[in-house]
Amino acid sequence: MSEVIIFYDIPSRDVKDVAWSPNTWKTRFSLNYKGLPYRTVWVEYPDIARVCREIGAEPTSTSEDGSPYYTLPAIYDPSTKTAISESGKIARYLDKAYPDTPVLIPSGTCALHAAFQEVFLMTVQRRMQPLMLPPTNNILNPPSEAYFRRTRESKFGKLEDWSPPGPIREKHQEDLRVELTKVAVWMASDGEGKPFFMGDTIHYADITIAGWLVWMKKVLGPESQEWTRLKTWDDGKWGTFMQAFEKYEIVG
Amino acid sequence: MSEVIIFYDIPSRDVKDVAWSPNTWKTRFSLNYKGLPYRTVWVEYPDIARVCREIGAEPTSTSEDGSPYYTLPAIYDPSTKTAISESGKIARYLDKAYPDTPVLIPSGTCALHAAFQEVFLMTVQRRMQPLMLPPTNNILNPPSEAYFRRTRESKFGKLEDWSPPGPIREKHQEDLRVELTKVAVWMASDGEGKPFFMGDTIHYADITIAGWLVWMKKVLGPESQEWTRLKTWDDGKWGTFMQAFEKYEIVG
Numbered sequence: 294m295s296e297v298i299i300f301y302d303i304p305s306r307d308v309k310d311v312a313w314s315p316n317t318w319k320t321r322f323s324l325n326y327k328g329l330p331y332r333t334v335w336v337e338y339p340d341i342a343r344v345c346r347e348i349g350a351e352p353t354s355t356s357e358d359g360s361p362y363y364t365l366p367a368i369y370d371p372s373t374k375t376a377i378s379e380s381g382k383i384a385r386y387l388d389k390a391y392p393d394t395p396v397l398i399p400s401g402t403c404a405l406h407a408a409f410q411e412v413f414l415m416t417v418q419r420r421m422q423p424l425m426l427p428p429t430n431n432i433l434n435p436p437s438e439a440y441f442r443r444t445r446e447s448k449f450g451k452l453e454d455w456s457p458p459g460p461i462r463e464k465h466q467e468d469l470r471v472e473l474t475k476v477a478v479w480m481a482s483d484g485e486g487k488p489f490f491m492g493d494t495i496h497y498a499d500i501t502i503a504g505w506l507v508w509m510k511k512v513l514g515p516e517s518q519e520w521t522r523l524k525t526w527d528d529g530k531w532g533t534f535m536q537a538f539e540k541y542e543i544v545g
Numbered sequence: 546m547s548e549v550i551i552f553y554d555i556p557s558r559d560v561k562d563v564a565w566s567p568n569t570w571k572t573r574f575s576l577n578y579k580g581l582p583y584r585t586v587w588v589e590y591p592d593i594a595r596v597c598r599e600i601g602a603e604p605t606s607t608s609e610d611g612s613p614y615y616t617l618p619a620i621y622d623p624s625t626k627t628a629i630s631e632s633g634k635i636a637r638y639l640d641k642a643y644p645d646t647p648v649l650i651p652s653g654t655c656a657l658h659a660a661f662q663e664v665f666l667m668t669v670q671r672r673m674q675p676l677m678l679p680p681t682n683n684i685l686n687p688p689s690e691a692y693f694r695r696t697r698e699s700k701f702g703k704l705e706d707w708s709p710p711g712p713i714r715e716k717h718q719e720d721l722r723v724e725l726t727k728v729a730v731w732m733a734s735d736g737e738g739k740p741f742f743m744g745d746t747i748h749y750a751d752i753t754i755a756g757w758l759v760w761m762k763k764v765l766g767p768e769s770q771e772w773t774r775l776k777t778w779d780d781g782k783w784g785t786f787m788q789a790f791e792k793y794e795i796v797g
Contacts, residue, residue, distance in 0.1 A: 385735070401743040403735035405657035405750065411727065412664035475663065483637070483655035491653040498657065 297330040299369040300545075301344060304335035305432040312544045313429060313511045315421075319380035319497075319504035320366035323387060325541040326495060327394035331368070333545060338433075338440040341365055350378040380504075381410055384497050397497040409490075409498050413505075417476060420469040421505055424462065424519070427452045428512050466519065470526050476502065477527040488534060495537065503538045506531065549582040551621045552797075553596060556587035557684040564796045565681060565763045567673075571632035571756035572618035575639060577793040578747060579646035583620070585797060590685075590692035593617055602630040632756075633662055636749050649749040661742075661750050665757075669728060672721040673757055676714065676771070679704045680764050718771065722778050728754065729779040740786060747789065755790040758783065 302317045312321060312333075324331050336344050345352070345363040352361030367378040370390065377386045384397040398406050430441050430452050446452060456462040480490060490498035509520050524532030554569040564573060564585075576583050588596050597604070597615040604613030619630040622642065629638045636649040650658050682693050682704050698704060708714040732742060742750035762772050776784030 381734070399653070401651070402654060402657060404731045404742045405654060405661055407731035407734040408664050408728075408750075409657055409660045411731070412660050412667065415664065415667055476660075479656045479659035479663070482633070482659040490656045498660075 296371050297332055298324065299348075299371070300324060300331045300333050301336050301341075301348075301350075301365050301367045301369075302333050303338065303341075303365055303437065304434060306434055307432070311432065311511050313432060313508060314365065315418075315425075315505040315508040316364070316380055317366040317504075318507050319500055320368065320383050321544070322500045322504055322507075322538065322541050323380070323384050323397055323497070325543050325545070326500065327387060327391060327397070329387065329391060329394060331545055336365060338437040340436075345376075345378060348376040350376040353379045380501075381407065381497070384500075395495075397500065399491070399496065402491075402496075406497055410501060413476070413501055416472040417469065417502070418505060420465065420472045421508065423455045423465045424469065425508055425512060427455050429508075432512060466522070469523075473523075473531065474527055477530050480530075488537065499534075503535060503541075506535055507538065507542065510535070548623050549584055550576065551600075551623070552576060552583045552585050553588050553593075553600075553602075553617050553619045553621075554585050555590065555593075555617055555689065556686060558686055559684070563684065563763050565684060565760060566617065567670075567677075567757040567760040568616070568632055569618040570759050571752055572620065572635050573796070574752045574756055574759075574790065574793050575632070575636050575649055575749070577795050577797070578752065579639060579643060579649070581639065581643060581646060583797055588617060590689040592688075597628075597630060600628040602628040605631045632753075633659065633749070636752075647747075649752065651743070651748065654743075654748075658749050662753060665728070665753055668724040669721065669754070670757060672717065672724050673760065675707045675717045676721065677760055677764060679707050681760075684764060718774070721775075725775075725783065726779055729782050732782075740789065751786075755787060755793075758787055759790065759794065762787070 300317075300320060302312055302321065303314045305311045305313045312318065334344075342361075342363040345365075345367055348367065348369045350363070350367040350369075353364045354362045356362045364378065366380050366383060367376060368383055368386075369376045370386075373390060375386065375390075377383050385403065387394070388397050426445055430438060430445075433441055442452060449455065456465050480487075485492070487493055489495055490502075506523070509517075509523060513520050524535065552569075552572060554564055554573065555566045557563045557565050564570065586596075594613075594615040597617075597619055600619065600621045602615070602619040602621075605616045606614045608614045616630065618632050618635060619628060620635055620638075621628045622638075625642060627638065627642075629635050637655065639646070640649050678693075678697055682690055682697075685693055694704060701707065708717050732739075737744070739745055741747055742754075758775070761769075761775060765772055776787065
């Protein structure tokens, strides 16, 4: 057991069923899709920097005050004594360290995948945040909840004002729908009608999309009106797409 | 001669040496890289819609008033009696119609390439426009110059105010440098130090970048201070990168 990969994730109040963080879901999906054994270590927000330093995972960016900024996901792989942070870097590491498992980022597509991460951030992710950060705050444990609220509100104002039910929230949903349609158009651009970004098989671009969409499913619930509606967008593309990920929604 | 592909491009006052339009350069580079014979038909801006309708090329978007919007590049291929507009669609057509020529968009990367087009538009292209639209206006023939000025100024104000020499233009250059560095970072993300987006060989993502960068070289001149400076950015990456395209800068 001590030799399996250790995967660091952020808990919710009900960690048994709900892994919620979209960025850590990208790594969880990566591990599950590759079939690699791992165990989850749950880390509250205020402890992320300390834990990353302890295992030797690099900061993923720099704070406005110039100090290193640590984020999850991170993994520690005892078999190679390697700590890695940032889901894209983790995907590249897993492809190299475990070449006999399904490939996430095929040779030659690393730069294209990196560019996709950026455009997905600038479009879909940006539109999901006002919808999803306020309800996410409600499912965090107290230490994370206080940290999450403080850091998010210092930039964008009171969480409860971001997307109150009614026309403002409807507008955010419509904005998200427009951005997701762009992704659907890219995926259809080869005219072959394949379900995934690179064709018939899941790769890291698909995992990025699924990681973010599953956030809504996990936090609002699989029966929620918003999730049910999202699955119908683009002629049901996203419902079918997310169905393919159900078998990888394992919280190991 | 009548059987070669006809390529529709926008002239400058000195068409012999200067094909300038970044979007049409994407198709010109595509044709030159594939080694496909073609002849250029030069179309002034006010004639683009008429010419596209005559050859049967589709509009590439919709104007704000709901009318179809026609743009170049477009090609007409007499051997298949096909007219295509939009450089990405043209690249996909050329790959299918001429499978024995170098591939622009490898199988499975069509959606990733489409996503790259979008992020390149949102980053580098957006930052090049204030730098390059005003000097471009100065090299157009009178009918295109009037059309270009009217359509651009109706949205963004007097062309001469966009990037006057001095601190405003310096700022636009710095903004462009920042965005190009992002592209360099994506290209370096596999850690292999290869010169192009997918490795050692030119593909359509590279042609997209080259098409836009060559705009500066053509309009400001290869000896201009701004072009000379751009080539030094990211440790000289863009100078080396554009050198690889010099043999495809043929105006056929």
